[in-house]
Amino acid sequence: MGLFDAVKRALGLGAPADKASGNASPPTPAATQGAPGTALPQVPGWDGPASADPERAAAVTELMGCVTHSAFGLQAYEAASFVNALDELIAADAIEDSIAILRRAALVLPDHKDLRLRLARLYMRRYDNESARRLWEGFTADDGLAAEANFRLAEIAEREGRHADAASHYQRALAYDFGYPNAQQRAQSLRSHLPAPRKAAAATVGGVEGTASVGLEAPEGYDLKHPLGRGGYGTVYLAADVVLRRDVAIKFLHPHLTRDERRVAAFFDEARLVARLQNPGIVRIYDLAVEQRVIVMEYMTRGTLRDRLSAGRALTPVAAFGVATRLLATLSQLHDAGIVHRDLKPSNILFRSDGSVVVGDFGVATLESGSAGRAAGTVLYMAPEQKRGDAVVDRRADLYAVGLLLAEMLAGGLPVGSGSRVLEPDAFLAMLPAAARDVAEPVLRGLLAVEPGARTASADEALPRVRAARRQLQSAEIVPDLMAELARFSEATGVALPDLESR
Ligand SMILES: Nc1ncnc2c1ncn2[C@@H]1O[C@H](COP(=O)(O)OP(=O)(O)OP(=O)(O)O)[C@@H](O)[C@H]1O
Numbered sequence: 001m002g003l004f005d006a007v008k009r010a011l012g013l014g015a016p017a018d019k020a021s022g023n024a025s026p027p028t029p030a031a032t033q034g035a036p037g038t039a040l041p042q043v044p045g046w047d048g049p050a051s052a053d054p055e056r057a058a059a060v061t062e063l064m065g066c067v068t069h070s071a072f073g074l075q076a077y078e079a080a081s082f083v084n085a086l087d088e089l090i091a092a093d094a095i096e097d098s099i100a101i102l103r104r105a106a107l108v109l110p111d112h113k114d115l116r117l118r119l120a121r122l123y124m125r126r127y128d129n130e131s132a133r134r135l136w137e138g139f140t141a142d143d144g145l146a147a148e149a150n151f152r153l154a155e156i157a158e159r160e161g162r163h164a165d166a167a168s169h170y171q172r173a174l175a176y177d178f179g180y181p182n183a184q185q186r187a188q189s190l191r192s193h194l195p196a197p198r199k200a201a202a203a204t205v206g207g208v209e210g211t212a213s214v215g216l217e218a219p220e221g222y223d224l225k226h227p228l229g230r231g232g233y234g235t236v237y238l239a240a241d242v243v244l245r246r247d248v249a250i251k252f253l254h255p256h257l258t259r260d261e262r263r264v265a266a267f268f269d270e271a272r273l274v275a276r277l278q279n280p281g282i283v284r285i286y287d288l289a290v291e292q293r294v295i296v297m298e299y300m301t302r303g304t305l306r307d308r309l310s311a312g313r314a315l316t317p318v319a320a321f322g323v324a325t326r327l328l329a330t331l332s333q334l335h336d337a338g339i340v341h342r343d344l345k346p347s348n349i350l351f352r353s354d355g356s357v358v359v360g361d362f363g364v365a366t367l368e369s370g371s372a373g374r375a376a377g378t379v380l381y382m383a384p385e386q387k388r389g390d391a392v393v394d395r396r397a398d399l400y401a402v403g404l405l406l407a408e409m410l411a412g413g414l415p416v417g418s419g420s421r422v423l424e425p426d427a428f429l430a431m432l433p434a435a436a437r438d439v440a441e442p443v444l445r446g447l448l449a450v451e452p453g454a455r456t457a458s459a460d461e462a463l464p465r466v467r468a469a470r471r472q473l474q475s476a477e478i479v480p481d482l483m484a485e486l487a488r489f490s491e492a493t494g495v496a497l498p499d500l501e502s503r
């Protein structure tokens with residue numbers, strides 16, 4: 001398994017062939033106690049892994065060892081593996097353990113931005129507002145991170161009911177990055193909490209300015225706030241759940257699409273099936289109001305992948321492969337359960353407040369109107385067999401869409417030419433940033449094969465390739481930073497590092 005492999009690689013510190021310089025002490029779990037002569041800081045209160053799964057717990061212990069050890073010369077290759085292993089731990093939701101490791105890492109490498117950023121995001125997930133705030137406040141002076149830092153500080157203020165502070169942090173986030181996903185909407189929705197022009201809560205959208213003519217009625221127990229967007233199948237509103245006092249997103253299916261009772265029934269059946277799987281990579285469905293053709297779901301505070309791409313914020317290659325990894329991991333479970341999405345595209349990929357990637361709108365494609373082709377939505381992301389109207393459209397159509405999404409995230413634009421035709425592989429590979437092209441090529445060729453029979457056959461087959469590609473790119477990205485950090489550490493403490501340059 002990936003996590004364990006990465007840990008083993010991280011522990012390659014002592015591998016004989018690599019230790020010509022002989023400066024590093026051999027890594028054993030005992031190294032967690034630190035090397036002779038140097039008092040290494042321990043994380044206060046850490047008394048072993050919280051993870052119950054034995055393999056994960058072992059990985060946590062090893063990673064703890066790596067952190068201590070890193071002070072003595074965590075080398076380039078191992079450093080990247082360490083971060084990869086840690087990210088897998090985070091992705092596996094081992095929040096407490098990841099926090100413990102990162103706190104120790106922060107003691108050893110206090111200035112390492114990437115690690116502190118991970119810690120700040122984890123504190124958000126744990127609702128440890130106080131610890132998160134301290135870290136985010138430190139990031140507000142960093143131009144590259146000020147938008148996110150202010151957005152997070154606003155979220156914390158909202159959690160604590162300090163609406164005026166929240167509004168001012170949203171404004172600051174917007175000042176740094178006007179397109180910051182959802183900052184505008186959040187700032188706007190906060191206005192209703194602020195003392196000045198106070199609006200009475202409306203039971204239906206009829207009371208909300210500009211939407212009366214639509215005549216949408218909120219299901220009981222929800223107050224509509226404002227529209228979030230409109231798609232081919234419905235209109236989505238931000239709403240408040242009055243009982244639980246939380247924000248939700250409510251989708252009203254378009255009436256003209258919902259006349260076919262059988263399709264509507266199939267759609268709601270699939271929604272129930274998807275909800276039962278409880279996959280964290282899928283937008284949570286809270287409620288279905290079948291009569292009113294309404295779906296109440298989790299509100300994704302950080303918007304969609306489309307928002308992110310259209311704000312001209314192309315993802316780094318590592319982030320692009322990270323999103324593809326999450327998508328494939330989710331699809332793997334869904335496909336095993338016999339569910340095919342068939343409408344994967346940037347507006348259906350959303351981000352939770354903690355930045356995690358989730359897929360929305362499962363089952364919406366069942367509302368398509370048969371032989372007349374698709375009633376709604378875009379054809380751009382459809383697999384060739386879907387466009388042709390083949391009788392069999394299976395999981396491989398979703399894999400094709402993941403290929404297109406990955407290409408788009410990497411290139412900052414969709415690899416299509418005139419007439420919405422997807423470019424030939426050679427042409428779109430040429431659009432990719434040089435640093436990512438070689439790594440991405442085999443992955444993209446596999447996912448974007450025109451004939452389903454020639455395509456990468458399953459999410460499980462694609463996953464290891466995408467993970468390996470991400471790892472390769474991450475090493476290239478993160479190593480120079482870590483090396484500089486270690487050199488500073490060495491200078492400050494006099495602890496000798498092994499000869500890093502020769503590796
Ligand atoms: N759960 C959600 N949380 C936050 N915003 C959402 C949520 N679901 C949808 N949205 C927003 O509402 C917009 C409209 O969503 P909708 O699903 O109706 O259309 P679409 O995704 O653009 O196209 P399609 O109808 O083909 O899915 C989205 O683009 C997104 O910005």
Ligand SMILES: [Mg+2]
Binds near residue numbers: 347360
């Ligand atoms: Mg959608």
